[in-house]
Amino acid sequence: MSSVSGAKPGIGAGVPLIYIIAGEASGDALGAGLIRALRERTGDRIEVAGVGGERMEAEGLQSLFPISEMAVMGIFEILPKAPKLLGRISETVADIRDRKPVAVVTIDSKAFTMRVNKRLHALRRRTGEGPRLIHWVPPTVWAWRPGRAQAIAGFLDHLLALYPFEPPFFEPHGLSTTFVGHPAAIAPAGSGKRFKGRYGVPAGAPVLGVFPGSRPGEVKRLLPVFGQVVDRLASRYQGLRVVLPTVSVVEEMVRAGTADWRAPVSVVTDHRHKADAFAACTVALAASGTVTLELSLAGVPTVVAYKVNALSAAIARRLVDPESVVLTNKLMGKRVIPQFLQEDCTADRLTVAIERLFDDPRARAEQGAASEAIREMLTVDGEDPSGRAAKAVLKVVGGDLAAD
Numbered sequence: 380m381s382s383v384s385g386a387k388p389g390i391g392a393g394v395p396l397i398y399i400i401a402g403e404a405s406g407d408a409l410g411a412g413l414i415r416a417l418r419e420r421t422g423d424r425i426e427v428a429g430v431g432g433e434r435m436e437a438e439g440l441q442s443l444f445p446i447s448e449m450a451v452m453g454i455f456e457i458l459p460k461a462p463k464l465l466g467r468i469s470e471t472v473a474d475i476r477d478r479k480p481v482a483v484v485t486i487d488s489k490a491f492t493m494r495v496n497k498r499l500h501a502l503r504r505r506t507g508e509g510p511r512l513i514h515w516v517p518p519t520v521w522a523w524r525p526g527r528a529q530a531i532a533g534f535l536d537h538l539l540a541l542y543p544f545e546p547p548f549f550e551p552h553g554l555s556t557t558f559v560g561h562p563a564a565i566a567p568a569g570s571g572k573r574f575k576g577r578y579g580v581p582a583g584a585p586v587l588g589v590f591p592g593s594r595p596g597e598v599k600r601l602l603p604v605f606g607q608v609v610d611r612l613a614s615r616y617q618g619l620r621v622v623l624p625t626v627s628v629v630e631e632m633v634r635a636g637t638a639d640w641r642a643p644v645s646v647v648t649d650h651r652h653k654a655d656a657f658a659a660c661t662v663a664l665a666a667s668g669t670v671t672l673e674l675s676l677a678g679v680p681t682v683v684a685y686k687v688n689a690l691s692a693a694i695a696r697r698l699v700d701p702e703s704v705v706l707t708n709k710l711m712g713k714r715v716i717p718q719f720l721q722e723d724c725t726a727d728r729l730t731v732a733i734e735r736l737f738d739d740p741r742a743r744a745e746q747g748a749a750s751e752a753i754r755e756m757l758t759v760d761g762e763d764p765s766g767r768a769a770k771a772v773l774k775v776v777g778g779d780l781a782a783d
Contacts, residue, residue: 398480399429402449402488404593405669407432412765414438487516500534515539560764564757569654588660607726613641
C-alpha cells in the first residue's frame with residue numbers, strides 16, 4: 380500500500396515531497412510537529428509521505444504500515460521480529476524510490492531507520508541520484524559505543540539534535556549537526572484541576588503517575604512490578620489514585636494489566652490530556668525514556684525504573700554508561716532522579732523511593748529545582764524546536780523552500 384498525505388487544495392504536481400519516518404510514540408510526536416512546521420514555513424508548498432503513528436496521521440500522513448511493528452528494543456528482543464523488520468525496510472526503501480522525495484527525515488527508531496538510510500545512501504552512490512538523508516534524535520553515542528558517530532557520518536547528510544551536548548560528538552566526523560532543542564521544553568503547563576474533574580479524581584487525593592513505556596516489551600516487563608508497588612502504596616496512602624497515560628499500541632495490555640490493582644486507575648489515551656495528567660500527579664513512577672524528561676520539565680518528582688532481556692542487559696553492562704540512562708541526570712551532571720535498573724528494579728526498592736518523594740518535601744524540592752535549569756538547556760532563543768527542525772530540513776533541501 381502506498382502512502383500519501385491528504386493533499387490540500389493547491390498542492391499538486393511539481394510540489395516537493397518530504398518523506399518522514401517515525402517508529403514509536405515519541406518520534407510520532409516529533410514528526411507531527413515537523414509536518415506542521417514545514418507546512419507553516421512553506422505556505423503548504425510541500426507534500427509529505429512516510430511512516431508514522433496517530434499524531435502524524437492527524438496531520439494528514441497516511442502511514443505505509445503500522446508503527447507498532449517497530450516498537451521493539453534490545454538486541455534479543457529485535458531478533459524474533461527481524462524477518463518482518465527487514466521486509467518493512469525493503470518495502471520502505473522501494474516506496475521512497477518510487478516517490479522520489481527531495482529529502483527523507485528519519486526520527487529515532489535506529490534499528491529500523493538507520494538501515495533505511497544505509498540502503499538509500501548505497502543507492503545514491505550507485506545511481507548518482509536520491510534524496511537528502513536527515514536524521515532526528517541521534518544515536519546515544521554519549522551513553523554507549525561512541526564509534527557509531529563516525530559510522531553514521533558516512534551515510535547521513537545532516538543530523539538534528541535534541542540536546543546541546545550532542546553536536547560535538549558528530550561534527551568532528553564531518554556530519555553537519557543542528558541543535559534544535561526539545562519540544563517538551565516549550566510545552567504549555569497542564570491543569571491538574573481540569574484533569575481531576577474530567578477523570579473523576581478527588582481533589583485532595585494523592586496521585587501516582589505510572590508510565591510503563593510505549594513498547595509491548597517494556598509494558599510486559601515493568602507493569603507487573605509497578606502493580607506490586609501500587610498495591611503496597613495503596614495500603615499506606617488512603618485514597619491513592621493512579622494516572623496512567625499510554626498509547627494505542629499497548630492500551631489493551633495496560634488495561635488488562637491494571638484491572639486488579641488495589642488503587643483506582645485512570646488510563647489516559649488522548650495525548651491532548653497528557654499535560655493535564657502530568658499536572659495532576661503528586662509523584663511519578665516511569666520507565667526510562669523521553670517521558671522522564673517530560674516529567675522533569677513538568678516539575679513532577681519521579682522515580683525511574685527499567686528492565687530488559689537478561690542477555691541484552693549482560694551486553695549493555697559492558698557498553699552503557701549507567702549515569703546516562705536518565706536524561707535529567709545526564710543534563711544536570713548528577714543523579715537528581717533515583718534510578719533502578721535490572722536487578723535493582725524491584726517492588727521493595729521502588730516503593731521505598733516513591734514513599735520518600737511522597738513524604739519528604741526536600742526530596743521533591745530537589746527535583747523541582749532542576750526543572751527550570753533543564754528548560755533553559757533545551758531551548759534556543761525561545762524558538763520552537765519543531766520550527767528550528769523544519770528550517771534546518773529546508774536548508775538542506777535548498778531552493779526556494781529554504782527561504783524564511
